[in-house]
Amino acid sequence: MSPLxxxxxxxxxxxxxxxxxxxxxxxxxxxxxxxxxxDWLRGHGQVPGSGEIEGFRLLALHRQAARGxxxxxxxxxxxxxxxxxxxxxxxxxxxxxxxxxxxxxxxxARHLALFVAGKLENAGLGEFCCSARDLRGRDEGGVGGTMxxxxx
Amino acid sequence: MSxxxxxxxxxxxxxxxxxxxxxxTGHAYNRSTKAVxxxxxxxxxxxxxxxxxxxxxxxxxxxxxxTFLSARNLKIAEEMGFATVMAPCNGCYHNLKKAExxxxxxxxxxxxxxMLSAKxxxxxxxxxxxxxxxxxxxxxxxxxxxGLRARVRNSLKGLKIANYYGCMYTRPRxxxxxxxxxxxxESTNAPHFMDDLLAAAGAENVEYPLKTACCGGxxxxxxxxxxxxxVLNLLTTAxxxxxxxxxxxxxTCHSGLELHQARAAKVxxxxxxxxxxxxxxxxxxxxxxxxxxxxxxxxxxDARDLLRARGLG
Numbered sequence: 001m002s003p004l005x006x007x008x009x010x011x012x013x014x015x016x017x018x019x020x021x022x023x024x025x026x027x028x029x030x031x032x033x034x035x036x037x038x039d040w041l042r043g044h045g046q047v048p049g050s051g052e053i054e055g056f057r058l059l060a061l062h063r064q065a066a067r068g069x070x071x072x073x074x075x076x077x078x079x080x081x082x083x084x085x086x087x088x089x090x091x092x093x094x095x096x097x098x099x100x101x102x103x104x105x106x107x108x109a110r111h112l113a114l115f116v117a118g119k120l121e122n123a124g125l126g127e128f129c130c131s132a133r134d135l136r137g138r139d140e141g142g143v144g145g146t147m148x149x150x151x152x
Numbered sequence: 153m154s155x156x157x158x159x160x161x162x163x164x165x166x167x168x169x170x171x172x173x174x175x176x177t178g179h180a181y182n183r184s185t186k187a188v189x190x191x192x193x194x195x196x197x198x199x200x201x202x203x204x205x206x207x208x209x210x211x212x213x214x215x216x217x218x219t220f221l222s223a224r225n226l227k228i229a230e231e232m233g234f235a236t237v238m239a240p241c242n243g244c245y246h247n248l249k250k251a252e253x254x255x256x257x258x259x260x261x262x263x264x265x266x267m268l269s270a271k272x273x274x275x276x277x278x279x280x281x282x283x284x285x286x287x288x289x290x291x292x293x294x295x296x297x298x299g300l301r302a303r304v305r306n307s308l309k310g311l312k313i314a315n316y317y318g319c320m321y322t323r324p325r326x327x328x329x330x331x332x333x334x335x336x337x338e339s340t341n342a343p344h345f346m347d348d349l350l351a352a353a354g355a356e357n358v359e360y361p362l363k364t365a366c367c368g369g370x371x372x373x374x375x376x377x378x379x380x381x382x383v384l385n386l387l388t389t390a391x392x393x394x395x396x397x398x399x400x401x402x403x404t405c406h407s408g409l410e411l412h413q414a415r416a417a418k419v420x421x422x423x424x425x426x427x428x429x430x431x432x433x434x435x436x437x438x439x440x441x442x443x444x445x446x447x448x449x450x451x452x453x454d455a456r457d458l459l460r461a462r463g464l465g
Contacts, residue, residue: 074319074366077341081361104361107389111365114385118371118378 003032004113011106018099025102026086029109030058033082036116037061040072043120056083075115082108158302159193163294166285167234168196169225171244171403172204178241178403180447184432185240185287187446191439192295192303196238199228205247208370215254216264222251223265226284227277240287240432242320242402246327248284253327255279286321287432288345288401289338297352305440307354311462313434314360314395314426315346316386318405322364346401346431353438358393362386369408376412380419383412387424396458399431406430410452427455437464 001009010018010025018025034057038048041064053059062079066072082105089101174182189196202225206218226248229237239245254261256279269276285293291300322328322340331338338345343364347357367386368379386409390398400406409428417423429451436446443465448455459465 070324073323077364078362080341085361103392104359104389107385107392108361108365111362111382111385111389114378114381115366115368118368118375118382121375121378 002113003036004110004117006032007106007109007113011103011110013102015096015099018102019095022089022092022098022102026089026105029082029102029105030056030086033079033109033112034058034061036113037065040065040116040120058083072119075112078108078112078115082112158295158299160294160296163194163236163238163285163290165195165197166290167229167232167237167282168198169202169229169237169239169244169248170198171202171239171241172207173241173243173403173407177407180450181240181403181406181430181432183450184430184436184446187441188291188432188436188439191436191441192291192300194290194294197232197234199225199237200232202228205244207243207247211247216261217268218247219251219254219261220265220268222247223255223277224269224272224274226251226282227269227274229282230277234282236283236285238285238287238290240401241404242286242318243404245284245286246320246323249327251277252279252282252284286401288349291435292345292349297348300349300352300435304353304438306438306464308350308434308438308462308464309354309356311355311434311464312358312394312396313350313355314358314390314393314398315350315363315431316360316367316390316398316400316405316409317343317346317363318369318400318402319364319366321401346399350399350431350434353435355434358390358395360390360393360395362389367405367408368412369404372408372411376415377419379408380412380415383409384416384420384422384424387413387416387426388422390426391424395426397427397429397434397455399429399434401431407452413453427458428453429455 006028010029037058038061041048041061046064049060049064051060053063058079062076066076085101085105085108089098089105092098092101170182186196203221205225206221210221211218226237237248239248255265266276322331322343325340328340331340351357365386366382368382371378398409400409406428413424433446433448437443437459443456443459448459448465
């Protein structure tokens with residue numbers, strides 16, 4: 001199942017099922033999101049790392065993916081929000097709250113998958129993102145960097 | 153806070169940089185920002201002969217030219233005698249802040265800006281002379297939440313709002329040194345200034361987990377389907393969170409949400425009903441201004457029935 005389909009499936013589950021399986025479902029969402037970032041890294045010729053930041057591989061993968069690609073930071077908070085919602089789903093004693101947290105987590109996971117998929121699709125067009133590095137700098141330096149301005 | 157008016161003298165009168173979007177698709181934001189300022193007793197003095205900040209496009213080709221464009225606007229503010237310039241657009245705000253940072257930290261950028269300024273016959277802007285604030289900072293600092301609460305004539309009570317800040321208001325962190333400074337300051341990973349202001353106006357803010365997520369604005373022309381999918385997820389998530397309205401503080405995000413809401417219905421057959429309003433429109437109505445005065449009729453997302461039903465506008 002694709003990460004997007006997994007997120008959709010979890011978001012659509014009934015409250016009781018979500019609450020009952022909150023821990024494994026939260027883990028499933030984190031792993032699905034990790035696989036999204038792994039795809040991005042492999043697509044860029046990198047080997048996804050196995051390290052963790054603050055106890056989460058997702059954050060380490062994000063840092064690896066954003067290295068040299070500032071526009072990728074647009075999904076940093078989505079990664080952190082996903083972890084927050086999953087943590088809340090795991091620790092909540094309340095059935096409705098657990099289900100609600102998981103649904104929110106699924107929506108954030110969905111956004112992450114859409115964002116990265118969109119960027120992968122557009123990779124051939126260059127990076128027309130709000131915080132992208134300059135295109136000519138990429139041509140000159142490989143992965144961005146400051147270009148020489150010649151306005152003489 | 154100063155004197156009897158309860159208005160901070162620091163931001164009572166500031167330079168105003170509307171930027172290009174506020175003269176076009178974001179006209180309602182311009183209109184409502186000015187109307188709210190007037191209702192609160194604040195003065196906005198528009199920069200004379202300002203230029204485009206380069207938006208998202210120029211930096212992709214030549215980042216130092218982009219810095220020059222923003223440096224010129226900062227210099228105009230300085231020459232007009234202002235120490236503060238307010239930019240309501242996230243793109244303009246981001247670019248002015250980035251110019252300030254780059255000029256302070258990168259000698260090569262400074263050199264380019266000086267050279268381009270000289271060619272234009274101008275004196276180059278030197279960093280540290282003008283500080284840039286967003287419309288959220290402006291209202292929050294000038295009036296404060298308590299001050300706003302005291303001025304509310306038509307509470308937003310009962311209106312459930314998802315506050316959407318977009319990704320440029322807080323990113324990258326290093327160009328916003330005033331943020332993440334503890335209680336009272338804005339947070340880059342969980343911004344709250346808009347939440348605070350709208351709560352002071354009586355609104356009920358819903359928990360919205362995508363408040364800084366990308367709206368795909370930069371892909372609108374190159375890959376509309378990506379933008380539509382991202383926006384649709386923002387909209388459906390807001391609805392799932394129980395929001396009646398998504399409040400925005402950026403003209404690009406706002407028009408993206410409106411346009412892709414319509415496109416999602418047409419292309420993907422997914423209809424969403426959540427309304428999209430600028431936070432200044434909501435504040436304006438809370439201050440007793442009419443919906444027309446704050447430009448609600450200019451929005452593509454028609455919120456008039458909802459607002460009427462809530463006794464607003």
